[in-house]
Amino acid sequence: MPYEFPVDHHALIEERSGQFLSFGLTPQDLEHARTAIDSMWADAPGGWVHEWSRLAAKHSAQGDHALASMVYGIAKFPVLANESRRRALHHQVDEYVKAAGGFGVEFERRVLTLPYRNTAIELPVHLFSADRRYNEAPVLLLSGGVDGWKMDMHPLAVAFAQNAGVTVLAFDQPGTGESPVPLDEFGDQVIDGLIAAARPLGNGKVGHLGVSFGGNFAVRSGLTGAVDAVINIGAPVTAAFEVANLERLLYGMADIVGNAVGFDRPPTQEELIAATLGFDRRDLLLSQSSTPMLVINGADDVHVPLDDTLIFQGRSNTDVHVIPDAGHCAVTKLPELTPMMVDWLRRRLAA
Structure with missing residues (x-):
């Protein structure tokens, strides 16, 4: 089974911010993550998966399934070490398939x-x-x-x-x-x-x-x-x-x-x-x-x-x-x- 491990979520956001933005993350969502996330693994408000998934669900409700899928992809990052991250991957797949008509x-x-x-x-x-x-x-x-x-x-x-x-x-x-x-x-x-x-x-x-x-x-x-x-x-x-x-x-x-x-x-x-x-x-x-x-x-x-x-x-x-x-x-x-x-x-x- 996968395992959780100590990681500085602030440093991780800074190190991966360029990658996330290149994927299509909005600067506004990135800034929200910087201020809202206070735990890498907690499945609760302030937790990595919780905050990214909340943003993804907002984009999905607005009909932007491509952006929702991408943000769910960050929510499951970096490993499927718990049920909340496996759930985020499931949502990412669902949103991705919904977005397929706009892939070009x-x-x-x-x-x-x-x-x-x-x-x-x-x-x-x-x-x-x-x-x-x-x-x-x-x-x-x-x-x-x-x-x-x-x-x-x-x-x-x-x-x-x-x-x-x-x-x-x-x-x-x-x-x-x-x-x-x-x-x-x-x-x-x-x-x-x-x-x-x-x-x-x-x-x-x-x-x-x-x-x-x-x-x-x-x-x-x-x-x-x-x-x-x-x-x-x-x-x-x-x-x-x-x-x-x-x-x-x-x-x-x-x-x-x-x-x-x-x-x-x-x-x-x-x-x-x-x-x-x-x-x-x-x-x-x-x-x-x-x-x-x-x-x-x-x-x-x-x-x-x-x-x-x-x-x-x-x-x-x-x-x-x-x-x-x-x-x-x-x-x-x-x-x-x-x-x-x-x-x-x-x-x-x-x-």
Whole structure:
């Protein structure tokens, strides 16, 4: 079962304010949160979930289901550690589906049956398409990381579906959101199953866009040659899993990861290192993959060492961009970076 953990909610709001505003949060709602929230976990007035959910319900009552969904997404942030956050996720899904008519693209919610550890799992996914002619376009797998899930990636999903000539298949990576399995050594099987499902869904070509920890899975997809193009935004790859980096994780990130990998209590540092060691992809970097890869991160990332971006410099068929004056995943700059990413992917999947 997930667990609650100590976290300074004021510091968390400040650290994530740029991300929340880039998702579409209004400055007025952000200011309300700063003044109204006095507890991260209490399910009562002043509690994180209570105050964000109250704002979301207000937007829903006003008919703005897209904004309501986004605010419910903040309410469930950063982990589903209690019933109130699981309830917020349920409301987020409901509001998101209600808002789908205004997405500007065709939208479909499906549940895929995927092989996993000699059995099968059911994974809800979201499809975005310009015209729903799935078999005529490549498919782009899209996921966020341990605390930014498929619905939180909405602006990217719509932008690529509208402009990149792809069908976007958005999913929650293992250990997050609606995924039924933890973030463990078997997580790669889920990605392999998604790739296998994506090829016959589209025209046979598959890309993979991963943000933050989702980029770790995208990097594996590219380095193993499992997909035809990869965009990695802010992925932890090698240095992020070293002791020195795990020791300096801020804003509750160690416990966010601890929840994702399946602990029911705060792990020791040794336990967290052991649980994440399998996501160190340095062995895959020893070989040269022919899969085109675009690598992006902010120069001022507080979670992922810059080395995990720079390690891709000089590799064949790889473009690396370190964005100045930007933090983790360059989230505050993604709106201006998206046209470049869309153009890059369109050209690679059309080649």
